[in-house]
């Protein structure tokens with residue numbers, strides 16, 4: 373018996389060595405990271421509730437300096453929040469491919485713009501880019517305003533009482549994306565399909581999270597056998613039914629009234645598709661591409677699913693945290709009101725496109741809020757080649773040696789540098805130390821197919837990049853303050869060729885929302901930043917309501 377026990381222990385030890393000390397693991401483990409457990413590496417450490425998972429991310433983000441690794445056989449992941457490394461990864465299409473964790477979204481978003489790669493992504497991005505051209509956004513202004521007026525109506529009904537802004541903003545933004553991008557008026561829909569759609573997306577978020585942390589569920593075969601797989605299918609049905617209906621409605625409209633996107637064609641004009649009198653929705657572009665044979669029915673569905681999700685949950689989250697911050701900063705509200713008085717005087721006309729560039733302070737508030745609470749708080753790429761990540765940006769073709777030994781022995785950085793003194797690394801002593809004075813792990817070489825996670829939240833909260841990072845200070849985004857910042861230190865919309873296609877549209881919606889709300893209401897705090905407890909999801913969410921009181925201003 374003892375023999376078999378010993379044999380089994382030996383077997384486990386050999387397995388441990390094979391799983392956790394193979395060439396690939398050894399390469400990745402040169403990067404600092406959490407302590408590994410026997411056999412499972414860091415696998416058990418990440419299995420925790422969605423709230424605890426977010427706390428762990430914060431803990432690691434503070435503990436490690438700009439880069440750490442997670443090892444769970446066979447997946448090696450590196451978590452990167454050094455602007456220089458992010459620039460290397462994001463600035464070209466070399467690392468444009470999304471990582472394996474996005475495959476969890478594939479049953480829903482299929483090969484839409486967010487997930488696709490290579491020539492398919494390029495073709496689709498080309499078809500869809502004109503949908504966000506300035507002239508189209510100009511046309512969208514009135515639609516966004518009409519929706520904003522309906523949103524204000526809802527606020528008037530509850531004025532003076534604390535309300536949870538999460539569901540109302542979600543509804544407002546869903547109506548907005550449906551009408552602008554899809555040409556469908558959701559508020560006229562009485563079937564409740566919009567409500568079921570939002571609930572299904574929320575429920576899907578939970579399913580995706582469970583799958584994300586349980587690596588054995590990455591296999592479709594195993595996942596489909598579980599109750600979680602069945603739940604996913606149920607929610608997906610609701611979501612797909614809704615988007616199918618949106619497509620069918622717009623198709624019927626186009627067939628009846630005709631939206632000729634190829635009227636008055638000028639082949640050299642990238643906007644030729646829009647030279648016509650009727651407003652054109654993004655969906656019309658897809659429908660006309662279908663006629664040209666550039667996309668099929670399934671292709672349209674995957675893009676509509678992608679844009680419906682990306683186009684409403686992100687902006688709704690952005691506005692949720694922004695209104696919470698404004699409610700807690702009366703001084704900032706006063707400055708916004710002064711800016712709005714300068715633009716509108718005593719007039720209560722609607723916001724128009726020409727007003728938006730004048731809203732400079734509001735823009736700084738939005739940017740600062742997206743720094744503190746980036747709606748897309750985490751993105752991930754596949755490093756498809758051996759990659760060296762370093763903490764330093766270098767001009768091309770210059771050899772740059774970093775003598776770490778010399779650095780660690782500098783008298784001005786380490787008192788009596790030749791002395792062995794482990795107390796140097798007491799937290800209180802480390803605090804005074806420059807974050808790059810001690811870099812024993814710089815220049816990490818990573819094997820191909822390493823997952824590369826970019827925790828945007830952690831990046832935006834780095835003390836060395838943003839002074840007093842937890843403070844809400846819109847003036848960080850004054851041009852003179854931005855100049856000093858690394859271009860990849862602030863990336864709420866990602867960066868490089870695979871950045872957010874809808875960012876201008878998102879800013880337009882958010883500016884109109886803030887301007888109209890602040891002209892009519894004063895915001896009083898209920899939920900404060902210290903009440904916020906994040907919960908792991910596709911977008912940044914609080915674990916509970918986010919309450920604000922909207923009080924009518926005296927005219």
Ligand code: HEM
Nearest residue numbers: 485486682683686687690748751864865866872873874878
């Ligand atoms: C505050 C609002 C928004 C934020 C913070 C945001 C953020 C982002 C980020 C970080 C990415 C990169 C995702 C990744 O690499 O995995 C992204 C991609 C994308 N976003 Fe947004 N987004 C916002 C609003 C919108 C809107 C309004 C739309 C559509 C109308 C949109 C459509 C997309 C699409 C289609 C992609 C994929 C682009 C590609 O890979 O080519 N987003 N967004």
